[in-house]
Amino acid sequence: MRGLVIGRYQPFHNGHLEVIREIVSDSDCSSLILAIGSAQESHTLLNPFTAGERILMIDAALNEVGIKDYFLIPITDINRYAVWVSHVESLVPPIDIVYTNNSLTERLFKERNYKVKTPKLYDRDKFSGTKIRQMIIHDENWEMLVPKSVSQIIKEIDGVNRLKDLNKVI
Amino acid sequence: MRGLVIGRYQPFHNGHLEVIREIVSDSDCSSLILAIGSAQESHTLLNPFTAGERILMIDAALNEVGIKDYFLIPITDINRYAVWVSHVESLVPPIDIVYTNNSLTERLFKERNYKVKTPKLYDRDKFSGTKIRQMIIHDENWEMLVPKSVSQIIKEIDGVNRLKDLNKVI
Amino acid sequence: MRGLVIGRYQPFHNGHLEVIREIVSDSDCSSLILAIGSAQESHTLLNPFTAGERILMIDAALNEVGIKDYFLIPITDINRYAVWVSHVESLVPPIDIVYTNNSLTERLFKERNYKVKTPKLYDRDKFSGTKIRQMIIHDENWEMLVPKSVSQIIKEIDGVNRLKDLNKVI
Amino acid sequence: MRGLVIGRYQPFHNGHLEVIREIVSDSDCSSLILAIGSAQESHTLLNPFTAGERILMIDAALNEVGIKDYFLIPITDINRYAVWVSHVESLVPPIDIVYTNNSLTERLFKERNYKVKTPKLYDRDKFSGTKIRQMIIHDENWEMLVPKSVSQIIKEIDGVNRLKDLNKVI
């Protein structure tokens, strides 16, 4: 039973990790497919990191907590929702169940007769990509909100300065 | 004399029908081409219905009132206005006149030397796609604003629930 | 029960008309959707006519023989077969059955659980788009192979000279 | 030593000219490449003029002040910043230095190890494309803000009326 979860992961944070842990422990999902959405995006305030950089972060974060045997697959946006499920299907191994809290993703997969489950929501006030990106820009205490390996990689790839530069764009 | 009219028709409503009636009775237009714009769009609050669903609705609505002999043609957006008229020209039979209330459409066709006519404006406060989509979401009395066959098709394709789901997307 | 048939129709000829007649008389199909493939193509030896020109020809040809109540819809190529069925689905009214002699089209729709029927093959040696285009170029007796309204339109839009010019391209 | 400067130039104004003068007199730049960004855009309030029209304006403006020996190259947007520098590199002669006040452009070229210089900023309150386009729409005194040849060309191509029409679009 393969389960799919999709996110942009800009960056991957502890809230995401909580969801992954929940899915991995779900008996409906024996194999996890982690799709990285908006894979073509990078170098913007909304999507600062490339797909490759996000793959590196997530792989390290999952290794850190001992989660193995997952597929980590970048998905470029297609911007035509009527064909989007087919687009995803073509890029990932066959899936049996979809995990999402996004009502559009839920709608689209349900219209294609997929089983969809809604993971418990983590604390969105605390764990939010938008908020973490702002904290990085303003040198606030963001590192505790992401896995240790993620903060290391962000610093290694000069991600803090990249975000600060992007924040200067008018 | 073939006349072109372009709309997104999300959904097709009685205001649109009024315009079509006016064009059909115009002596400058003996054959009507109804182009469905943003054909690639669907499953968003702005464009909930696929081009195919919109074609189905419009065809039924025109049959309902006895209008025949029209072309019903989906046009995908091209997002380069300098080539947009050529794009439309390539997808529809040769046109002699364009009917539009949109000043950009008017400008673009006039720069290509087309005759452009401005239909009388229907009551935009009453008949508005945006407003009708909101009324569908909130179970208000929207059905009287669209042809009977349109409301039937929207319900058959589960359009009411689709709009409600799309409205939940953050 | 809506039935779909797809072709490039470069140009629409009597063999195509034979297939349409067979489908129209099939009790499985009460409403016909005629999709015009490679809609973005024109001005090549393989695809000389624009989608709009082809729509004009087919509409006239079907009127000529009294066939009514069909949808005539241009479909641009998407060149990703894994999403192609979804692409078609989004542009046409919901379909119940597909008519095709092309084994790829058959395969793709069957993988999406569509019922597919194979129309009787017309005489392909006689009725062939490729052959008719060559006959037009060489002023051979092509007009008897297409409906009368099609040959009229080809001449009206200067199609004979267009094909001759395209044939000169190295 | 070839230097690159990129702008949308909607339209080219005296502030742009000031920057070009500064670059041309910089000893690091013996040959100037003027890239015209968002080349695919036209007929919008933000980007009213085609790339071809902008090329015409800039060429005339530089001739007016005696600047010669530059490359004037349209660059379409690619909307994937990770490949954007490669995209630009493929369309222009090899470059040695980049001049920009845009922190994203600076970031992207620096990540590719280019030398980047920041030209002195002209008076942005006075010379601003956005402001000049509004002044054109409202028949205010915009002509003194652009080179004489630019205002002539804008009037010749009916640019004033185009902007006024675009301003009516809802």
Place this chain on the structure above:
Amino acid sequence: MRGLVIGRYQPFHNGHLEVIREIVSDSDCSSLILAIGSAQESHTLLNPFTAGERILMIDAALNEVGIKDYFLIPITDINRYAVWVSHVESLVPPIDIVYTNNSLTERLFKERNYKVKTPKLYDRDKFSGTKIRQMIIHDENWEMLVPKSVSQIIKEIDGVNRLKDLNKVI
């Protein structure tokens, strides 16, 4: 030290596996990135399997022989070689070395100053995607040329019949 190897893997065969084993044992490569090229392609004689199906096959094949700790990343074609290296870079973790026998891939990465190594060539007469696809179509003894898990998956996803159907397309 991350090493990149790119292939279409239609399907993944024992020759590919030989190359992977060689790279994995190379001291220059401590982490392997396996990029799956032409990821958007499927359902053609040249590229019968989707990227997702190929990911499934390769993952199973590498597990079969005990190779772990690799990235398996689909790369869609971009068809502009001048930006292709940037395209790949954006989708994979940072790479230190590229393994390839393709002189274009070698040229493109060398122009971007990458270290490129040429793996020993496996027996191309025996192990060839083209040949294996033909053997599948003609029910010849192809299963011994691919890892056991690959032949199982091809049969599970009805890949043999898919290839036979694609072979009928004129």
Place this chain on the structure above:
Amino acid sequence: MRGLVIGRYQPFHNGHLEVIREIVSDSDCSSLILAIGSAQESHTLLNPFTAGERILMIDAALNEVGIKDYFLIPITDINRYAVWVSHVESLVPPIDIVYTNNSLTERLFKERNYKVKTPKLYDRDKFSGTKIRQMIIHDENWEMLVPKSVSQIIKEIDGVNRLKDLNKVI
């Protein structure tokens, strides 16, 4: 009176130069627009050089013979002939006359009511891009077939080795 001439210029050779000289001396053309087609292509046997490299070569070659006051503009392929003229129009200054020996280009511009002139054909057996690229690969005496500045630039950008590498691709 602006005249347009389009070519791929892979590379720019003495036959091209002959045509340019003829156009420049034509009284119908007081300003020359040199469009560089297939601008997105590079690193293939058919199109080895980037648009930027070709611009550099042509500019140097025209300077070499004292031709001034031309526009040198890259045009990416659009692969939809019905909109191709609009695409070109949007990227170049307004044109009054088109010079071409290609019957498709002639057809397309004539369908848009442009005046088209056919330059005298240079010796195509001697001056042929295809032949010159083969001569470069095989170290034959190609340099006498191109302007001196073109052969210098090809060598400076390592173009000879690039072509030899591309020739090895299977």
